[in-house]
Amino acid sequence: MVPVFAYSLKDEELGSRGMNEVIEDYFIENGRPIIDCLVKLSPFFIASSKTEERNASCAAKGIEVLRKLDVPVFQPVTSHYMTVEEWQESMGLSTEIGWSVALPEFEGGIEPIMIGAGKKEGNYMGRFPIEERCSKFASRILKWTELRKKTGQPEKSRLYPAQQTLHRC
Structure with missing residues (x-):
């Protein structure tokens, strides 16, 4: 790394x-x-x-x-608006979906797994990792990397997420 x-x-x-x-x-x-x-x-x-x-x-x-x-380009999610506790109690992201999930997909970003959120300390809200989510994310990276290194894969089954094209609406 x-x-x-x-x-x-x-x-x-x-x-x-x-x-x-x-x-x-x-x-x-x-x-x-x-x-x-x-x-x-x-x-x-x-x-x-x-x-x-x-x-x-x-x-x-x-x-x-x-x-x-x-x-592969991995794009994890760190909430800038919710605390870890708020995220755990919620149904997931709300206003951050555009910035954290949709925009990165234009460039081929994959695995938008939540790995961090806020923690209030007085008037300041810092960003902190969610350990079990970071472990899951690291495991996913390892699996993708191992898959990519396998030899003998037919060309048509290889994954190239960074080569998506941008379509204008």
Whole structure:
């Protein structure tokens, strides 16, 4: 596992690079991926910038980078509005479905498993992992990675989630 931290949005004023640039610089070498999978914790499109964070063309640019990367992209969910207890008592996500599930699917994100939520500490609500959900998520990543490495699989049965196309409505 190689943790790489990047600001979610490209911001030239701050000098921060976009996630697409980080992926190309750190995870692709000589045109080939050097990782088995990508765990993306940001709900923003990979090619988002501060000036274009809601532009649909960002999804298309991100998909192109992910095609080059050619590995499964896992997109777990961390609630930004509910505490762990509220999530456990609820029927699931509500307002966060768009950001946490639907948008990442445009880029081929898979396994939107809830792994974290808030915990109130005075006036501050920090983010905390839900341990059993993190374990489940890690298990799913391992299974996908093992499946991808199996030899002798017919081409038609291989899974390439990052190669979805974006359809405009």
